Ligand SMILES: Nc1ncnc2c1ncn2[C@@H]1O[C@H](COP(=O)(O)OP(=O)(O)OP(=O)(O)O)[C@@H](O)[C@H]1O
């Protein structure tokens with residue numbers, strides 16, 4: 001399957017620059033997820049790869065061939081649109097076979113292919129219905145099926161699950177992950193949902209404001225975010241950020257802030273030996289804060305519970321730490337009361353530090 | 363059933379009543395009047411009550427009247443030719459001009475101007491243009507070095523062509539704007555999907571755009587067809603039906619039967635025949651689309667049954 005490379009890809013709408021030099025390389029059979037907040041240019045990037053949007057500057061290479069001047073059909077890709085973009089006047093079978101019929105493939109081959117794909121997606125019963133007579137989830141599968149019947153090297157998905165309700169989305173996400181194992185193809189998947197990104201991706205590309213913030217495996221991005229934006233974007237509930245100062249206290253390197261002073265690990269101290277002391281933003285994920293009434297002063301935060309969100313076995317507690325907001329997770333059966341101050345031990349290995357000005361990781 | 367709930371059920375009809383009354387007077391009364399008149403031997407000097415009732419004689423006379431038959435044939439020919447040409451040119455133009463280029467909105471406005479001109483003026487305008495010596499067409503033809511101009515309005519074939527051209531000129535814009543509106547409301551992403559699926563521009567037109575526009579196009583076609591069967595002014599001004607009967611469409615004949623021959627009953631009978639023809643067309647179209655739907659539903663049901671086994 002082809003190898004896709006974006007080099008300094010730029011998109012302008014008139015004076016307004018939407019993408020500022022995107023550099024990206026997608027390996028063979030890789031599932032790449034472009035993720036980022038609304039308006040960051042994900043769809044634009046995907047549509048440029050598809051050939052639905054002109055390239056203002058830079059180049060797209062497919063197998064080292066520049067393709068930005070080629071028509072979509074010459075690029076050998078299939079796409080699933082956010083609004084599905086089914087042909088309303090054709091039934092499901094016709095929709096799925098459209099590309100094959102344009103290529104004038106033999107009827108037997110088309111029928112066999114449709115049968116295969118319909119079986120895989122559970123659409124066999126609906127082959128003779130028009131899109132208007134299907135539910136949202138079924139339409140979504142037809143859109144997927146239309147892409148699958150074509151034997152293209154690359155699949156593009158633009159938020160294919162965003163129109164589904166939460167339960168169906170979870171179900172389809174699992175089905176996608178399953179399909180991913182059966183279909184060895186390049187996949188480029190756009191979403192603003194970080195859970196989809198984390199569960200599906202071989203490689204996540206986090207975008208913000210028309211720039212790539214960071215790319216890597218889900219684990220890399222989760223464990224070693226390069227800046228505050230990526231750190232806050234991935235993970236649920238999101239990472240907590242606390243303002244403080246980097247300072248040496250009693251021979252240990254600490255982050256000292258209003259109402260807390262956390263000691264960093266020895267490795268961190270060595271790594272930051274020459275870093276300037278002074279204001280930093282500290283990040284710590286809810287999962288790295290554990291309820292520990294007996295923890296020592298330099299390893300824990302004292303948090304006053306403001307709101308408790310019950311979500312089943314776990315509750316999310318929104319707490320106050322001397323004026324700064326901190327979210328933690330706690331087993332729901334822990335007896336606590338609102339307004340109570342609890343002590344949470346912080347995993348020193350999992351403390352992230354960011355420059356207050358540039359928001360880059362230290 | 364309680365009185366209250368009965369009153370409740372009657373309320374909608376109460377609200378509908380004024381509209382129904384107006385409809386009865388404004389629509390049904392004139393039509394009823396015309397139908398009744400078609401059974402009379404009635405001249406404008408008589409009041410309708412004084413006219414003799416002659417049953418279906420007006421109709422039987424008409425069916426034997428070769429001149430009426432000729433008119434009828436001319437009308438059908440005219441309607442078929444102009445509507446076909448207008449549909450092709452109108453939809454074609456819409457396909458060409460459905461893009462965002464600077465100045466396109468001005469161009470579109472210019473395109474729909476002919477439709478806004480009063481038909482009498484259109485007739486007069488074209489009559490001058492078709493003038494055998496000073497008209498623009500013949501002057502151009504002569505300046506190109508041809509000896510003879512075209513006898514636009516004095517030859518029976520050419521005069522038919524002349525009225526067709528004038529009508530196409532005036533009414534193509536109608537189809538153009540409706541087709542353009544339909545085209546701009548097409549789902550854009552479906553067309554993008556077709557791009558990705560590898561459709562050429564032509565395939566996108568024939569396989570996606572036209573089928574999706576079909577409901578609008580059919581209504582447009584019906585409206586134009588009904589209108590084309592009733593054109594009067596332009597032809598009256600241009601040729602007044604001549605030479606001979608070559609451009610005497612039914613509407614013109616009705617007008618002359620009433621005006622010149624003073625046969626109101628016969629004119630009413632002709633109108634009724636035209637009305638029935640148009641109604642047959644409309645009903646035919648309606649049933650055709652119902653039939654299509656039913657067939658699709660049947661096929662779907664059959665297919666699903668087959669799968670259930
Ligand atoms: N045709 C256009 N003209 C001008 N600006 C545009 C156009 N299309 C998109 N934009 C701008 O480009 C930016 C990126 O849009 P894009 O659709 O790529 O966002 P996105 O990341 O897909 O967001 P979402 O998650 O909401 O779909 C947005 O700020 C948008 O306003």
Ligand SMILES: [Mg+2]
Pocket residue numbers: 042043044159
């Ligand atoms: Mg988008």
